[in-house]
Amino acid sequence: MAEVKYIWPDNHKSAYIGKRVVRPDTLEKSTGIAKYSYDVNFPNQVVVRALGCPHAHCKVISVDTSAAEKVPGVVLVHLIKDKAPAPGGDPIEIQAEGTLLVAVAAESEAAAAEGVSKLKVQYELMDVFVDDQNLAAAEAAKRTKAAGGGIELDDALGEPGANEEEKAWEEKTIQKLFQDSKYVVEGRYGVDVITHCCLEPHGATVYWEGGKLRAYLSTQNVSTTDDGYATALGITADDVQVTCNYIGGGFGSKFQPGYWGIAAAEISRKLGRPVKFLLSRDQELKIGGNRPSGYIDVKIGADENGVVQVWDSHHWGTSGFNGSTIGVTNFPYVFHPKNVRRRATGIITNNEPSVAWRAPNHPQACAITQTAYDDLAAKMGVDSFDIFMRNLENIDIPEKASLYAEEMRIAAELIGWSNHWHPHGKGNKRGSVVEGLGIGIHKWGGAAGESNCKLRVYPDGGVESFCGTQDIGTGTRTVCAMVLAETFGLTLDAVKINIGSSTYPFSGASGGSTTVGAVTESHRRAAQEALAKIFDLVATKLGAPADKLEASKGEIRVTGYSDKKLTWKEACSLIGIRPLEVNAEFKRGNSPLSSVNVGGVQMAHVAVDLETGVVKMKKLVAVQDMGLIVNRQSAESQIYGAMIMSIAAALFEQRINDPKTGAFVNCEMGTYRLPRLGDIGELVVHLHEPENERDRGVIGLGEPPAISGITAIANAVCNATGVRVPSQPMTPQRVLNALRSAKG
């Protein structure tokens, strides 16, 4: 067999790749057939509810479980390891409200909840700090932690003199750059903590079978959560089988079993019964995952054209009680002036440490730096579009400048920029309503992750693959099926895709926009290898060279000879009595099938009611490049979803902590505000496919469109009102406060 050259088919030859393909499993999700970890029920199962710590910072002194144990239906009360002390044990410090202390297993959810209500816990309260916006207060409370910084200066500025102290020279040089700037803008910007708020809460349904753990875990990481269980439970990973056929949202927060997952396994082992343990809604919001906040004081200096020459910033924020913040290298975002000084401070608050959120750190970095560029435009009285365009001369990936420029022009056309834009705060007012436009630009890597695929082609023509990946909502099954069907010239229903089990070959976690690249790599490689073997068999049978064969429309035929062919089934019958099995392995790195680095532009059109402070979305436009598009329909859907998430973070969602007690006061779906269907306005998606874009291969798409929409909306509100609302979300109260402050 000749060496297989991995390649995607040309566009005109593709039956599926790049086309709009309906996801068949949507029907299962739409009719309740799809079983999530929360939905899996086993005979003799118990349900667990847990007591979340009611205090943001305290010591747990003791737990009295006696009353809870007497509740009818309660089967077991379980102290969670390292969270609640055993009788007579040392007190344990808890640093975040909601931390699970005690789990109650019962015959029903109601009985478990009643059991939790009967737990008596003695706490010793400790000092609480949650005000992550207030740097001065954090410093006074000794709740800050240096989080890096540094300076980059243009080589042309020279170096400190022989006897000059370096810091003093840097300070002098920075100040000189500002003095030489034609325009100087100073601002404070921010984005609050938001929570992942997965609709299916974190957790699992588990049972033991012959010393082996079977975990139906809501996870983005089917292949390697077994390690997490095994380490904690004193078994080996081969004794853990993780299954996740469907996951009800993860967004970066479901890579581990979680200590609640471990507790579920421990309870199940103690009881010898299946256990269902998923977080309650308030627990999901408190401890299921949160995105770190970011606030910044920034000063920028620009030349007469509005090109930023110097950037000087200090940012801070919190990722909970570990006190870290967003890395300085993200500032400013996409843009990269020649002279940059940055400093970061982490704030230690009494909240659960953050976990990855879709496009970790990028949405915050974008929203608190590109707003400053927009304020530069406002100060100059120049069109924001022009300022963004001119500053493309200084970006961190210079070869992307022309792509951004093209995407900006397309987005401007789609949103009607030239018709609707006006100088900041100078638009027409209809009653109390003003309108405005804003822009944001973003980047993402999106390299394919590691993936292995076991492919079987049966002598009767059946095809199936096994891959330890998962579908987090991106349509993984469908893209795998598209690749196999494309390669073999079959219909989608002729191939079977098996994913969602840790017993299948390893495939990477779904995070960082790595999954579609990963699974299309492994599936295309496996399918091309298998097809090459089948071509060899068919070549002998038909007396034609293997390199003249093609697979299309259920046949393998000699190119150019319509009568020299076998049906797929006839061809597969040549395999012999055992299935043809191919194991393909893709490790990260250069590949002809996938690559890296995408960009995108989003533009927003908003209306703001100056009397109520309510912001309404009129239109949001996303222009996105992404290399080879696999499933055009689900690619668009990903972008729509990301845009709606941007609307959520820009206008609605925020974690609100009571400043004194630290309590997360809006931890229910009614109070943790998310946009509803009526809040989204018009959404326009443009998949940017310049010539040869397809040749770049597959690049991840999940994260990038979730980045710059927030910025675009923030800038649009500023354009409408002429006033910067400093922090996202721009709630009506914040809009009104900003308008009042501007009036003085």
Next chain:
Amino acid sequence: MAKPSSDQFSRRAFLKGSSAVAAASAVVTSAAAQEKSAQSSQVIAGETTVSLNVNGKSMTAKVEPRTTLLDVLRYQFNLTGAKPVSSDGSSGASTVLIDNRPVEAAVTLALSAVGKNIQTVESLAGDAVPKAFMQYDASQCGFCTPGFVVAVRAFLNRNPNATEEQIRAGLNGNICRCGTYANILQAAISIAKGGQNG
């Protein structure tokens, strides 16, 4: 089609459906409350066995006064389409139809559904709504999807010729975290325009 009477104003129905009534009930609704209690005064404590009419079948469940309809559907009938997302009834994820009206099973007591016609998403397997959801890719993670499907069905039953504007205004009881609203909107529009509401 919606029942003609369902949109007619009835003060009693209005009060019944209003959350304000709870606070004011001791004073204001005495007549309505007495009439209702005379009809159905029954005190139930502890576990009891009831019959529920679900998707056209009579099914037996063991319930306590505190047992939600959602728990019965999910744990006793293994009908897990309706999802537990919120405890305040604000997500729409547990939407089912009771006597053709959309309600959140998470905040409905099982006992209150006795004698009523309960329809879960599982009964809509052959309906146009799930098919349109598939066609328009109106699902990502899918956890909100069954609730949305039922809500769309209920909305279109009441508003078979709904315009896009009406759909945007009328489907705000459900939350999708992944952001499938644009696709759901297209799915609902396709049904309303295609006259598949019969």
